[in-house]
Amino acid sequence: LPALQLACQVLHVLFVTLPVLWALGTLPPPDALLLWALEEILVLGLGGSPMATNLRLVLMFLFTLTVAVGTYFIPSSLGVVVFSVAAGYLLSLDVAYIGAVSRSSRFRWWPLPLLLVANLSLASGPGADGAVVGLRGAQGQVGYVLIGLLVVTWSLTELQGMCLLGGVLRNPLYPRRVESAQAFRQSSRALRITGVVRRLLLQHASPFAMVAFLSLDPSVSELHTVSLAVGFTRAFRLVWQRTDAALLQMVLVLLVRLASTGTPVAGWHRLGTGVQLLLVGFALDRGGQFLAKLRFALTVLVTSWTETKQRRRSAAALLALNAALCPFLLAVLLTCALLSAPLLPLFTLPVFLVGFPRPLRSWPGTPGCACPCADSVYYQQLSGRLAAALRSALACGALGPAPPGSHLLCRIQDRMVWLTVLERGFGFWTLNIKGLELQETSCHTLEARRVDEVFDWALSGPAPSDPLWRRLNPHWGNTLTPRCVVPVTLYSDARNVLTGIIDSHEHLGQFRGNFLKVLLWLLLRRSAHAHQHKAKGQRPPPASGGACSLASLGDWSDEDDLFGPRCVQGPVRVLGVGGVSLPGSVDVLSLYETTTLPPLHRPRPEPDADEGRSPAHPRFSCPHSETLALPADWSSLPGPRLQQLRPCVPTDWFCFALAQLVEGGASGVEREALAGLQRDQGLVELYGGVALSCLLALGMEVEVPSPSLVYRVYGGHAHWSEALDWLKAKRELYQLALKAFRCVYSFKILFDQAVLESVETPAELSATLEEYETSWYIGMATEHGWQESVRRETPFLFSLGHDIAMGVYTGRVLSLQEQLVCVGTLNGEAVRGQWANLSWELLYATNDDEERYSIQAHPVLLRNLTVQAAEPPLGYPIYSSRPLSLRCL
Numbered sequence: 001l002p003a004l005q006l007a008c009q010v011l012h013v014l015f016v017t018l019p020v021l022w023a024l025g026t027l028p029p030p031d032a033l034l035l036w037a038l039e040e041i042l043v044l045g046l047g048g049s050p051m052a053t054n055l056r057l058v059l060m061f062l063f064t065l066t067v068a069v070g071t072y073f074i075p076s077s078l079g080v081v082v083f084s085v086a087a088g089y090l091l092s093l094d095v096a097y098i099g100a101v102s103r104s105s106r107f108r109w110w111p112l113p114l115l116l117v118a119n120l121s122l123a124s125g126p127g128a129d130g131a132v133v134g135l136r137g138a139q140g141q142v143g144y145v146l147i148g149l150l151v152v153t154w155s156l157t158e159l160q161g162m163c164l165l166g167g168v169l170r171n172p173l174y175p176r177r178v179e180s181a182q183a184f185r186q187s188s189r190a191l192r193i194t195g196v197v198r199r200l201l202l203q204h205a206s207p208f209a210m211v212a213f214l215s216l217d218p219s220v221s222e223l224h225t226v227s228l229a230v231g232f233t234r235a236f237r238l239v240w241q242r243t244d245a246a247l248l249q250m251v252l253v254l255l256v257r258l259a260s261t262g263t264p265v266a267g268w269h270r271l272g273t274g275v276q277l278l279l280v281g282f283a284l285d286r287g288g289q290f291l292a293k294l295r296f297a298l299t300v301l302v303t304s305w306t307e308t309k310q311r312r313r314s315a316a317a318l319l320a321l322n323a324a325l326c327p328f329l330l331a332v333l334l335t336c337a338l339l340s341a342p343l344l345p346l347f348t349l350p351v352f353l354v355g356f357p358r359p360l361r362s363w364p365g366t367p368g369c370a371c372p373c374a375d376s377v378y379y380q381q382l383s384g385r386l387a388a389a390l391r392s393a394l395a396c397g398a399l400g401p402a403p404p405g406s407h408l409l410c411r412i413q414d415r416m417v418w419l420t421v422l423e424r425g426f427g428f429w430t431l432n433i434k435g436l437e438l439q440e441t442s443c444h445t446l447e448a449r450r451v452d453e454v455f456d457w458a459l460s461g462p463a464p465s466d467p468l469w470r471r472l473n474p475h476w477g478n479t480l481t482p483r484c485v486v487p488v489t490l491y492s493d494a495r496n497v498l499t500g501i502i503d504s505h506e507h508l509g510q511f512r513g514n515f516l517k518v519l520l521w522l523l524l525r526r527s528a529h530a531h532q533h534k535a536k537g538q539r540p541p542p543a544s545g546g547a548c549s550l551a552s553l554g555d556w557s558d559e560d561d562l563f564g565p566r567c568v569q570g571p572v573r574v575l576g577v578g579g580v581s582l583p584g585s586v587d588v589l590s591l592y593e594t595t596t597l598p599p600l601h602r603p604r605p606e607p608d609a610d611e612g613r614s615p616a617h618p619r620f621s622c623p624h625s626e627t628l629a630l631p632a633d634w635s636s637l638p639g640p641r642l643q644q645l646r647p648c649v650p651t652d653w654f655c656f657a658l659a660q661l662v663e664g665g666a667s668g669v670e671r672e673a674l675a676g677l678q679r680d681q682g683l684v685e686l687y688g689g690v691a692l693s694c695l696l697a698l699g700m701e702v703e704v705p706s707p708s709l710v711y712r713v714y715g716g717h718a719h720w721s722e723a724l725d726w727l728k729a730k731r732e733l734y735q736l737a738l739k740a741f742r743c744v745y746s747f748k749i750l751f752d753q754a755v756l757e758s759v760e761t762p763a764e765l766s767a768t769l770e771e772y773e774t775s776w777y778i779g780m781a782t783e784h785g786w787q788e789s790v791r792r793e794t795p796f797l798f799s800l801g802h803d804i805a806m807g808v809y810t811g812r813v814l815s816l817q818e819q820l821v822c823v824g825t826l827n828g829e830a831v832r833g834q835w836a837n838l839s840w841e842l843l844y845a846t847n848d849d850e851e852r853y854s855i856q857a858h859p860v861l862l863r864n865l866t867v868q869a870a871e872p873p874l875g876y877p878i879y880s881s882r883p884l885s886l887r888c889l
Contacts, residue, residue, distance in 0.1 A: 025344060025840040028356035031364070036357040040340060044282055045230060047237030048091070050360045050404040052367070052422040052430045052883040057359070063091060064237065072229035077220045084236035085211055092240035092426040094885050139216040142209055143254045149206050150251045153244070156198035157397040160191060160484065162458040163473060167481035170461050170471050177459040181487035181818040195396025202397075203427060203889065206247050210239045213250060219272035231274020238281070240426040244401050249280045290337035292829035297333060297343060299477055299830065301350045303860045310858060318350045342836035343829060348854045348863060355836035360405040361422055362835050363871040367432035370880035371872055377787040378415065379435025379879035382490050386410065386417060386821065387431065387884050389486040393823070394429050395888035398484040400825060402429065407826040409480055409865075411451055412819065413493060414438055418869040418877065427889035435879035436868045443857035443864040450859035451480060455822040458482035478860050479827040488821045491790065491797075491814045498800075498809040502745070503707040511705060511744060512695065517653045519691045519740035521769055524654075524661050526736060527628045622676035625683045628658075634733055636689025637696060637723055645701060649688035656762045694737035697727035711809065713738075714745055714800050715780060742778045743769065745800055781812065790814070826862070834866045838874050 021027040028036065035054060038061045042048040046064040051057035067087040074080045158164055162174050175187040185192075214220070214235055219228060238246040253276050256268070268276070301322060304315050322329055332352050336343045342355035342362075361367070370376065393399050399408065404424050410417035416436040423430035437444065454475045459482075462471045501507065620626065636642060655678045662674045677683060695701055698718045699709065709719075716738060718724055727734050743749065749768065772778065777789035781799045789797055797814040841847050841854060855867045868875055 023844065024353050025836070025844055026341075026354045026356055028358065032356065032358045035359045036340070039359050044285065045234060045278070047088070047234035047241055049241050049424050050422070052361070052432075054364075054366075056423075060091070064233075067091070067237075068230050068233040071233050072226060080232070081215045081220060081236075084233055088233075088237035089240050089426065091237060094425060094428045094430075094887065137216075139213060142213045142216065143250075145209050146206075146213060146247065147251050147254060149201060149209060150247050153198055153202050153206070153247070153397075156194050156201075157244075157400065160195055160198070160396055160398040161400065162482045162484060167473055167476055169468075170458060170473065172463075172471070174458075175485075176463075178820070181820055184485060184487065184820055191398075192396070195392075195398065198397050199395050202243055202247075203395075206243050207239050207426075210243075210246055210250055211236070214239075214273065217273045219274065227275050228272045231272060231276075231278050233274075234281075235274050235277050238277075242401075242403065242424060243426070245281070245284075245403070246277075249277050249284065252280050252284075253277060286337045286340075289340060289829065290333060292827055293333050293336055293343045293833075296479075296827055296830040296833055297329070297345075297350075297352060299479065299827075299860060300345050300348065300352075302477070303858070304350050307858070307860065309856075312349075312853075314349075322350055342832040344836045344840060345833055346837065347841065347852075348834060348837055348858070348861070355833070355840070361420065362832055365871070366883070367420070367422065367871070368880050368882040369872050370434070371876045371878055373437075373878050374782065374787070375438045376435065376879040377790045378438075378491060379417065379433075381790050381793060382412070382415070382417065382435070382488070383433045383879070383881050383884070385489050386486075387433065387886055389488045389821070390419075390431075390823070391886045391888050393484055393486050394886065395427075398486075399823065400483065402825075405828050405832075407828055407831045408483075409451065409824050409826055409862075411448075411455060411822045411824075412488070412490060414440070414448075416448065416451075416865060418865070422883055428885055428887045430883050430885050431881075432883055433879075433881040434869050434877040436865060437876070437878050443855075446857040447859055447862050447865050450475075450478070451824075451862070451865075454478055454480050454824065455482050459485070459822070479830045479862055480824045481826075482822065482824045484823050485820045486823060487818050489816065489818045490821075492817055492819060494813045494815065496811045496813070498811050502710065502800075502809045505704060508704045508707070508710070511710070512648060512700065512703065513650060514744045514749065515695060515700065515740055516648060516688075516691050517650050517765065518743045518769065519694060519737060520650070520654050520687055521657050521766070522736050522740050523630065523687055523690065524628065524657050525773075526732075527630060528661055620680055620682045622673065622680040622683070624673040624677060625680050628677070628683065630686060630690055631730075633730060634690050636686075637693040637726060639696075641696060641701065642689065642692050645692045645695070646688065649684070649692065651684055651688075653762060654684060654687060657766065660766055690733070693723070694727060694733065694740075697721065697723040698737060698741065699724070700741075707809065710745065711800060711802055714742055739778075742800075743772055830861060831866055831869075834861065834863060835870050838867055838870055842874055 018027060035057060038057055039050050042057070042061045042064060043050060046061075046068060048060055048064050051060055067084070070087075071080055071084055074083060159171065159173060162171055163169060164171050173191070175184060175191075178184045178187060214232065220232065235246070238249075253273065256276075260268070271279075301319065304310055304312070305319060329352060332354055333343065335341075335354050339354070339357050340360075341357040344353040344355040345351065346353055390399070394402055402408075402421050402424070404421050406421040408419040408421075410419065415438065418434040418436060420432045420434075421429060422432055457473065457475060620629075658677055659674055662677065698713050699721065700713065712718065727737060749765075775795040777786060777794045777797045779785055779799060781801075786797060786799070793816055795816045797812075799812045801810040801812060802808075803810055837854060841852075855864060857864045869877055871880075
């Protein structure tokens with residue numbers, strides 16, 4: 001047979017080229033090919049959306065295919081309309097959300113009965129021959145309404161963003177740079193109203209108008225054919241799945257009808273509206289991909305010469321070769337667009353290949369894999385807040401259409417957030433949020449600086465009164481296009497140099513008195529809470545409760561560094577060996593870091609068996625003092641040094657704190673007993689002795705301690721002594737002592753006393769300590785408690801550090817506050833192309849050189865950031881969320 005002979009010849013050529021296609025990365029793996037085929041049929045043929053996971057893709061494909069088959073076998077045109085509309089609406093909703101709240105009154109069933117009633121009244125009988133030319137009757141009137149809706153919604157969408165016409169011009173109506181989120185809300189009030197109008201027209205008016213237009217179409221009566229059944233199943237589904245895309249496709253079909261009135265195109269009008277919409281949708285999708293790939297290819301070509309650091313010796317030859325083979329380049333672009341395959345720039349050079357077809361999300365498996373580190377917690381806290389802030393931006397159109405496969409980039413201080421749109425339906429978007437590393441490498445810094453320049457132009461660029469040519473975007477060729485600004489509640493990271501403060505002689509001289517005041521206040525609160533829990537028959541909580549306390553002290557290192565302070569991360573036991581530095585942590589290295597000292601053999605006292613039981617205390621003159629007594633094993637250390645320091649105990653402050661505790665009702669003691677408690681010398685001696693013992697154990701009994709000693713003790717590494725062993729054996733007391741020490745060197749006390757030179761009154765100091773208990777975490781950024789406080793969104797966090805290179809002490813304050821986050825869209829084809837090259841280079845060419853050309857900084861393509869955002873193990877985002885569904889109705 002001639003057909004078999006032709007197939008044999010074609011297969012002979014194909015089998016020979018298969019190894020070459022595999023080596024070039026064009027031949028898809030079987031799993032990627034199958035998933036790509038299912039996605040293409042679901043999206044282009046059945047009107048669905050790409051799915052966030054493989055399982056959802058397979059299930060949604062089967063459900064939608066069942067609807068198309070049911071449409072084919074329903075004999076009544078009215079039944080077809082009712083069934084297709086109901087199935088399209090239900091399948092376009094968030095399936096996970098339906099399963100969670102289908103039995104709840106919160107589920108939004110209201111559009112479905114309204115649609116069914118509207119279709120019953122609008123559906124018409126079959127036409128004469130199913131061919132429609134021009135706009136006639138009721139369907140023509142609805143068609144003009146659709147044209148008006150498209151013009152209005154498109155205009156309102158453009159007005160929502162920073163730039164117009166795809167980033168060419170700056171939007172003169174968008175607010176210029178403002179200092180606060182409140183000021184931004186006031187200046188953007190008109191844009192928010194515009195966004196609400198656009199959302200009402202697009203999400204609530206347009207679907208009804210499009211369903212009415214399809215219901216009135218004469219070709220509905222001919223759905224016994226496979227093409228029309230598939231076409232109308234797709235059309236009724238797309239009305240809800242992607243309303244903006246469906247509106248554009250219908251208007252284009254209407255314009256073709258108007259343009260061909262009197263001169264009908266042969267065969268076009270007899271295809272039926274459903275098939276026409278399918279063909280128009282395919283042409284728009286492939287045409288959009290072709291333009292995006294062409295822009296990506298031109299960016300690679302132009303920047304290979306204009307960017308000095310990207311220019312190689314072969315740049316001129318490659319440019320000349322691409323110019324000579326321009327038809328071949330266009331053929332490669334067209335092939336990639338038709339196959340919906342990524343355009344693969346070989347080693348990100350201007351040498352272009354066809355990447356293998358794959359699902360739109362590019363990577364196998366479910367998103368959510370990351371390379372976590374200590375900084376991941378900041379993105380974990382940010383992701384939920386950012387997702388909530390993006391809901392209104394997506395619903396109002398500030399981010400544009402944002403179809404599946406879109407990539408967004410957010411810039412917040414030193415943080416970069418990468419968002420990928422995985423799925424979209426009626427009133428919801430499914431996103432994956434990734435956090436990129438905070439480490440300021442040269443590549444990261446260079447591209448981050450260009451990102452800041454792009455957003456700065458959009459926020460602080462030309463004024464509306466400037467001429468048009470000055471309002472053109474100088475960064476239009478960049479893969480990043482600025483879109484909008486959204487207020488998000490997140491941590492602001494402020495770092496201050498404490499030189500002249502922490503080493504101030506006046507401030508150091510006040511340390512001993514401040515430490516005793518804070519520790520006495522903490523001891524009194526501890527006793528009051530323990531009495532309350534005992535009265536209720538509960539076990540007292542550990543002393544580490546509270547925002548500024550230690551969440552975990554771990555295994556503190558006791559080794560003594562004879563040559564200076566040394567803060568270590570975790571239980572480091574060998575001197576002179578530095579670990580890997582984490583952001584926020586400080587390694588204070590010894591001048592003799594290569595010297596290893598022999599371990600010191602020190603006897604460690606065993607903890608008392610009756611720890612926390614029936615305290616042995618001095619004689620109390622007030623019977624109510626038993627309520628506030630401390631545990632028996634917390635009795636003060638004996639020794640002459642303790643007796644010499646007895647006058648340092650702030651008795652007046654103790655009486656004031658005791659009065660506040662009793663009057664506030666937190667001690668369980670009646671107010672009438674307050675005078676007796678304040679006159680009880682036994683109670684004062686008990687608390688004063690314990691506080692002085694902690695002072696001695698930490699080695700801070702000197703009148704003016706050195707800054708290095710202060711920093712060492714703050715990090716939990718006091719010089720060893722028998723008193724320190726005694727204190728560490730009483731874990732709760734040790735936590736309270738270290739907590740008091742850190743409170744003294746916290747942000748407010750430190751700056752109020754050292755910078756403002758103001759001595760707080762007892763009431764002010766007590767209010768400050770209360771604020772620390774409820775709103776602060778004070779410690780080291782490398783501690784587990786720091787990360788837990790970020791997750792709990794503690795309002796303020798403070799840590800003390802030491803910059804070895806600069807020789808200065810630093811303070812770091814994290815403040816939870818609302819800030820403006822810049823959001824921009826990335827060229828999706830540029831991202832997919834670079835990811836395709838990354839996959840080919842590591843898996844096919846096996847080039848894993850960390851300094852290879854293809855991952856170096858590229859300020860236009862943002863190559864280094866794009867590689868970071870790839871899925872591990874090829875990429876290395878430090879945080880990646882599971883698919884997040886944002887309901888934006």
